[in-house]
Amino acid sequence: MTKRRILGFLVVILCLSAFLVGCGSSKGTSDKSSGGGSSSTGGNKSSNTILVGADTTFPPFESEKNGTVTGFDIEMIKAIAKKEGLKVEQIKTMPFDGIIPALQGDQVDVAVAGITIKTSRMETVDFSNAYYKSGLSILVKKDSGINSLDDLKGKLVATKKATSSVDFLKSHGFKDANIKQYDDINTAYQTLESGGADAVVFDNPVNINFMNSHDDVHIVGGLLTGEYYGIAVTKDKPELLKKINDGLKAIQDDGTYAKLFDKYLGGDKNGLVNDVKAPKDVALDDE
Numbered sequence: 001m002t003k004r005r006i007l008g009f010l011v012v013i014l015c016l017s018a019f020l021v022g023c024g025s026s027k028g029t030s031d032k033s034s035g036g037g038s039s040s041t042g043g044n045k046s047s048n049t050i051l052v053g054a055d056t057t058f059p060p061f062e063s064e065k066n067g068t069v070t071g072f073d074i075e076m077i078k079a080i081a082k083k084e085g086l087k088v089e090q091i092k093t094m095p096f097d098g099i100i101p102a103l104q105g106d107q108v109d110v111a112v113a114g115i116t117i118k119t120s121r122m123e124t125v126d127f128s129n130a131y132y133k134s135g136l137s138i139l140v141k142k143d144s145g146i147n148s149l150d151d152l153k154g155k156l157v158a159t160k161k162a163t164s165s166v167d168f169l170k171s172h173g174f175k176d177a178n179i180k181q182y183d184d185i186n187t188a189y190q191t192l193e194s195g196g197a198d199a200v201v202f203d204n205p206v207n208i209n210f211m212n213s214h215d216d217v218h219i220v221g222g223l224l225t226g227e228y229y230g231i232a233v234t235k236d237k238p239e240l241l242k243k244i245n246d247g248l249k250a251i252q253d254d255g256t257y258a259k260l261f262d263k264y265l266g267g268d269k270n271g272l273v274n275d276v277k278a279p280k281d282v283a284l285d286d287e
Helices: 001-032 071-081 096-104 164-171 184-193 202-212 238-253 256-264
Strands: 050-055 062-063 069-070 086-095 109-113 132-134 138-143 157-160 178-181 201-204 217-220 225-228
Touching: 050 071, 050 096, 050 178, 069 071, 069 096, 069 217, 071 086, 071 109, 071 157, 071 238, 071 256, 096 109, 132 202, 138 202, 157 164, 164 178, 178 184, 184 201, 201 202, 201 256, 202 217, 238 256
Parallel strands: 050 086, 050 109, 157 178, 157 201
Antiparallel strands: 062 069, 132 225, 138 201, 138 217
């Protein structure tokens, strides 16, 4: 009888030991999967999901229609995520000047907003390889007879206030009296349509977007400047940056990327980037 009690006691001890060991193993696994060893996000808990930041005031790259965020950039980042087995958990909209702080604060993992790759920005965030070649262009009425920047000398040019367009025009000899500046670019376009200006000089994709919905205007003279857009990625996730670059290359190769130019830019492929252009090779030096 005594031996049976001792044997029973030993069985209970062994069972308790096995249970405690099991609990220890389970906790270790959990810590590993949710901690810094994750292959992806900082703002997210899952390694397979990403939070994307975007500014919806830059059509056709980003805009919001009936509560849905859409555009070239949005569709592109979703296609990249799909290629890499990532899920876009949420598109977080915010003002353009809030995007870099959001990346630094780990509120989003990546950001798409027609962001020009600049050396100053590369100090605080990483960039993917370039995906769009942008620059300033000239939008005029089709019957204007204007075909180049030289043809604009002495004429009225409308644009958005405090932008690189104003700097460009002044640096090329345009006087203040010849530059009509507005708080938003839509007013500049309205001025062109009403005959209050001879041209609009602004970011080429935005000019293209307006041209696609107005038959009486066109773009002349090609790109006046050159700059590249990149996908911004939080600086402490190099493994995520690699996935973004791999996914970008994949959609370039399978034709998904080129189709976005047809869908959102009316087939205008001036901004197409077919080869790999690393940020360090195309960054705009604004220092």
